[in-house]
Amino acid sequence: MSWHAHITRLLHLSCFLLSCSVVFCQLSKDQDITLITLSKLLNNTASPWDATKEPNPCSWIGVRCSPDNTRVTHLFLSGFGLSSSDFISVICKIESLQWLDFSNNRLSSIPDEFINVCGQISELQTLSFSHNSLVGPLPTFHGFEGLETLDLSFNSMSGNISLQLDGFRSLKSLNLSSNKFNGHVPINLGKSMMLEELQLSVNSFQGSIPSEIVSYQNLHRIDLSANQLSGSIPDVLGNLTFLEVLVLSSNKLSGEIPTSLSNIQTLQHFAANENNFYGGVPCGLTRFLTYLDLSYNRLAGLIPPDFLSQPNVQTLDLSYNMLEGSIPANVSRNLVILKLGSNRMNGSIPVSFEALTNLTHLELENNSLTGVIPPQLSSCESLVVLNLAQNNLIGAIPAELAGLHSLEVMKLQLNKLSGEIPKQIPPRLSTLNISWNLLTGSIPSSITGLGNLDYLNLQGNKLSGSIPGRMPSLVELQLGQNQLSGTIPMMPMRLQTVLNLSSNLFEGPIPSDLSQLMGLKVLDLSNNKFSGEIPVLFTQMATLTELILSNNQLSGVIPVFPPRVSIKVTGNVGLVDTTEKLARKKGRVIGVSFILGAGASFLIFFLFFFLLLLGKPKRN
Ligand SMILES: *[C@@H]1O[C@H](CO)[C@@H](O)[C@H](O)[C@H]1NC(C)=O
Ligand SMILES: *[C@@H]1O[C@H](CO)[C@@H](O)[C@H](O)[C@H]1NC(C)=O
Ligand SMILES: *[C@@H]1O[C@H](CO)[C@@H](O)[C@H](O)[C@H]1NC(C)=O
Ligand SMILES: *[C@@H]1O[C@H](CO)[C@@H](O)[C@H](O)[C@H]1NC(C)=O
Ligand SMILES: *[C@@H]1O[C@H](CO)[C@@H](O)[C@H](O)[C@H]1NC(C)=O
Ligand SMILES: *[C@@H]1O[C@H](CO)[C@@H](O)[C@H](O)[C@H]1NC(C)=O
Ligand SMILES: *[C@@H]1O[C@H](CO)[C@@H](O)[C@H](O)[C@H]1NC(C)=O
Ligand SMILES: *[C@@H]1O[C@H](CO)[C@@H](O)[C@H](O)[C@H]1NC(C)=O
Ligand SMILES: *[C@@H]1O[C@H](CO)[C@@H](O)[C@H](O)[C@H]1NC(C)=O
Ligand SMILES: *[C@@H]1O[C@H](CO)[C@@H](O)[C@H](O)[C@H]1NC(C)=O
Numbered sequence: 001m002s003w004h005a006h007i008t009r010l011l012h013l014s015c016f017l018l019s020c021s022v023v024f025c026q027l028s029k030d031q032d033i034t035l036i037t038l039s040k041l042l043n044n045t046a047s048p049w050d051a052t053k054e055p056n057p058c059s060w061i062g063v064r065c066s067p068d069n070t071r072v073t074h075l076f077l078s079g080f081g082l083s084s085s086d087f088i089s090v091i092c093k094i095e096s097l098q099w100l101d102f103s104n105n106r107l108s109s110i111p112d113e114f115i116n117v118c119g120q121i122s123e124l125q126t127l128s129f130s131h132n133s134l135v136g137p138l139p140t141f142h143g144f145e146g147l148e149t150l151d152l153s154f155n156s157m158s159g160n161i162s163l164q165l166d167g168f169r170s171l172k173s174l175n176l177s178s179n180k181f182n183g184h185v186p187i188n189l190g191k192s193m194m195l196e197e198l199q200l201s202v203n204s205f206q207g208s209i210p211s212e213i214v215s216y217q218n219l220h221r222i223d224l225s226a227n228q229l230s231g232s233i234p235d236v237l238g239n240l241t242f243l244e245v246l247v248l249s250s251n252k253l254s255g256e257i258p259t260s261l262s263n264i265q266t267l268q269h270f271a272a273n274e275n276n277f278y279g280g281v282p283c284g285l286t287r288f289l290t291y292l293d294l295s296y297n298r299l300a301g302l303i304p305p306d307f308l309s310q311p312n313v314q315t316l317d318l319s320y321n322m323l324e325g326s327i328p329a330n331v332s333r334n335l336v337i338l339k340l341g342s343n344r345m346n347g348s349i350p351v352s353f354e355a356l357t358n359l360t361h362l363e364l365e366n367n368s369l370t371g372v373i374p375p376q377l378s379s380c381e382s383l384v385v386l387n388l389a390q391n392n393l394i395g396a397i398p399a400e401l402a403g404l405h406s407l408e409v410m411k412l413q414l415n416k417l418s419g420e421i422p423k424q425i426p427p428r429l430s431t432l433n434i435s436w437n438l439l440t441g442s443i444p445s446s447i448t449g450l451g452n453l454d455y456l457n458l459q460g461n462k463l464s465g466s467i468p469g470r471m472p473s474l475v476e477l478q479l480g481q482n483q484l485s486g487t488i489p490m491m492p493m494r495l496q497t498v499l500n501l502s503s504n505l506f507e508g509p510i511p512s513d514l515s516q517l518m519g520l521k522v523l524d525l526s527n528n529k530f531s532g533e534i535p536v537l538f539t540q541m542a543t544l545t546e547l548i549l550s551n552n553q554l555s556g557v558i559p560v561f562p563p564r565v566s567i568k569v570t571g572n573v574g575l576v577d578t579t580e581k582l583a584r585k586k587g588r589v590i591g592v593s594f595i596l597g598a599g600a601s602f603l604i605f606f607l608f609f610f611l612l613l614l615g616k617p618k619r620n
Contacts, residue, residue: 034093071096085109089117166188217239233258262283313332354379369393370394386404411433421463428452454494459482461481518543
């Protein structure tokens, strides 16, 4: 054997030995015993640990050990069905623990023993009790020198928070979301001031946002949404130079949105919707943001001219405010969602929107927009929702919109659109609402080819002709207040909320096959010229609650419907109402008994008086 071969063999051997040592290295004796004890303690829970099947605890589900397999570093006890905390003292013996996850169990308290003993594990970095049944006040933590992440979210803990968390020395992420905490937003969150994430949403915190929070200079995420906070946003929040996410939604905050926030170069996501903010929209606020939601406030004034043009901005929701003026025409091509609905904006829809090829939602409803719908919107090829309802738009619905292959929702109702409905309709539509316009002509037959259309509302136009055949996936059909006539096609079985054909020119017998719509709740055929009898089969429609047949030319006897159905039949001269007859008969009976009753009491009174008179002389 050559030298070279010798050395190679030797190398191989040592490699083999090395790798061996890794495989055979055992958990230290005491940790092994601890884990076996633990597995027995957890025996009647949903714990998957079974020492008889797998002797090496490092191979158990939810256990992670150090690379050399000598020490347990992570315990994930999520969803183990834990309800009592007996086992906690055992766990706290594992002094090498870095990660301890008790989430998704039914624990009701964090015992003092846990704080006192587990608090001594200096390597512990992450601790989660989220999604348990913890109640009562927050315990005062001490020890936990290395704890960086504390997650107590989704429990029912209550009371205020003052100094309970101030003992932490390394805390970076605190999650107390979805509890019942009250009092002020805590400001003592670890003396080391290293906090990066503060998640306090869905609690009952009150008072104002404390300015002291800026002493945590490393904060990059603050979520205070869904609390009872009032007052205004402190200007100094603009000093948080690492802030990326700020969520203040659903509180009672007011005042103006501070301009200082537009100085935070790292801020990407800012939501302050559902508050009482007033004043203007600060210029430059979108300079660095990708996501901005200021909807449901009382913001007024103009949208600053460069507000929509910032290249980072992707989602912008300013709906439900009092903004006025026109929509800025300078828009960033990167916009994905733009919601400006329910404001007081006027002017027309900028043609420049044609450049927005990434735009999925364009919602400008309930404003005072004028002019036509720009045909160029057909270039917004990613559009899923187009809502221009409740404006003063005129002109025709552009035929070009048929090219919007991703469009699912098109709402153009309550405008002054005229002309005919285009022959071609966006193919993926599920909701089409073009009610209350001035549309004429007939309903295009292409509508029967829309396989996803479940809501169609064309009511309140001047449409004529007949319904063009079966629309296969309809759930609700509103065609009232038009000039439609002809035969009513077979309706799809899925039709289950409303079928409204009222105030049209339909005539002839009511098609009895409508009775096959077993999920239908409301059927309105009023104000037409339907004649003949009410189909008896209608009484068997299982979910019908409202049947409106008034003002037609129906005749015959009204069938007897179950009591859940409210029927309106007035204005049909030929119709005989058996229930009405019954009521009249009942009325007569009541009348007779009234007369009888009145007669009887008169008689008794007379007799009484007579007896009184008779008795009088005897007393004298
Ligand atoms: C776990 O409990 C079952 C019955 O509940 C019992 O048969 C089994 O021996 C127990 N296992 C251990 C390791 O204690
Ligand atoms: C906080 O809670 C404690 C204990 O319930 C109570 O004594 C204290 O008054 C509360 N502090 C505030 C500011 O509400
Ligand atoms: C708690 O908040 C932190 C920081 O925001 C987050 O990373 C974590 O996923 C949250 N926990 C739960 C259970 O949602
Ligand atoms: C905020 O920053 C400004 C300017 O950098 C500074 O003058 C001010 O003292 C800071 N305020 C706080 C509370 O840190
Ligand atoms: C549109 O906005 C961009 C970015 O804010 C700006 O650079 C550009 O000058 C603006 N264009 C017009 C015509 O105002
Ligand atoms: C639009 O509204 C603004 C502010 O309310 C007003 O000054 C302007 O005259 C209006 N423009 C039109 C075309 O109505
Ligand atoms: C649109 O989205 C794509 C993919 O998310 C992205 O690469 C692109 O920069 C965006 N902007 C434009 C104008 O296409
Ligand atoms: C229309 O906007 C006004 C003003 O913002 C609002 O009060 C109203 O509720 C909105 N209507 C609808 C149907 O959303
Ligand atoms: C359609 O428009 C009508 C007004 O004509 C409105 O009441 C209804 O809520 C709208 N439905 C949808 C789904 O847009
Ligand atoms: C049916 O449509 C008419 C006219 O559009 C409307 O007045 C009526 O309220 C609708 N009926 C029902 C039950 O919604």
